[in-house]
Amino acid sequence: MTDTHSRLLVISPHLDDAVFSCGAALAASPGAVVCTVFAGAPRDERVTEWDTQCGFADARDAMRTRRAEDAAALEVLGARAVHLHFLDAQYMEDDANTPAYIAASLLDVIHHHACDVVFIPLGLFHSDHALVHEASCIACVSDTSVTCIAYEDCLYRCMNGLVQRRIAELASQGIEATPLLEPVDAGTFQRCFETKQRAVQRYASQLRAFGPHGYDDVLALERFWTLRHV
Numbered sequence: 001m002t003d004t005h006s007r008l009l010v011i012s013p014h015l016d017d018a019v020f021s022c023g024a025a026l027a028a029s030p031g032a033v034v035c036t037v038f039a040g041a042p043r044d045e046r047v048t049e050w051d052t053q054c055g056f057a058d059a060r061d062a063m064r065t066r067r068a069e070d071a072a073a074l075e076v077l078g079a080r081a082v083h084l085h086f087l088d089a090q091y092m093e094d095d096a097n098t099p100a101y102i103a104a105s106l107l108d109v110i111h112h113h114a115c116d117v118v119f120i121p122l123g124l125f126h127s128d129h130a131l132v133h134e135a136s137c138i139a140c141v142s143d144t145s146v147t148c149i150a151y152e153d154c155l156y157r158c159m160n161g162l163v164q165r166r167i168a169e170l171a172s173q174g175i176e177a178t179p180l181l182e183p184v185d186a187g188t189f190q191r192c193f194e195t196k197q198r199a200v201q202r203y204a205s206q207l208r209a210f211g212p213h214g215y216d217d218v219l220a221l222e223r224f225w226t227l228r229h230v
């Protein structure tokens with residue numbers, strides 16, 4: 001998916017999305033960078049329903065553990081973690097996270113790591129995913145020095161009509177989306193998939209909350225779309 005001279009960046013809304021949706025692709029591209037946008041910890045020790053389901057005492061405990069889980073998962077894949085300071089929607093009381101503000105931080109990461117292939121979420125569901133999709137489009141779809149590839153957000157992509165709606169919306173903005181189909185030999189596919197399975201298990205807190213079959217989609221085929229302004 002990336003040649004030996006390109007440097008891959010995967011933009012992830014939360015601490016798990018990149019590996020859930022692109023883990024096999026990451027396993028095939030050692031040295032990639034994974035930038036998680038909502039990796040910040042709130043100052044207070046609030047308790048949310050999701051964090052409680054994940055087994056955490058409070059938000060700071062949650063983010064500390066989740067960053068460590070992410071680092072461990074990316075180590076399995078041979079990728080590097082970049083954690084931005086933005087707060088997850090469950091910790092926000094206003095809409096201070098704007099697409100333009102996030103896009104500026106993403107551009108810094110793209111330039112600092114000299115990345116020329118960038119994977120971005122289609123942002124199919126959840127306000128955080130939609131926000132990162134919009135910010136990522138601002139940061140890289142028009143940049144001709146970067147190949148921009150969208151990934152289908154695992155756990156959301158099977159919801160009725162969501163992929164179709166996003167592709168139609170991109171078309172209305174003058175952005176062409178073409179399925180990325182690259183032949184991979186069976187041995188490489190198997191190796192990358194097995195590595196992804198091991199990496200996914202590092203997100204133990206999130207898997208606990210999803211339940212035994214709540215994340216089956218993560219272990220299905222990854223799907224990508226090349227985006228281009230026309």
Ligand SMILES: [Zn+2]
Nearest residue numbers: 013014017129
């Ligand atoms: Zn997410």
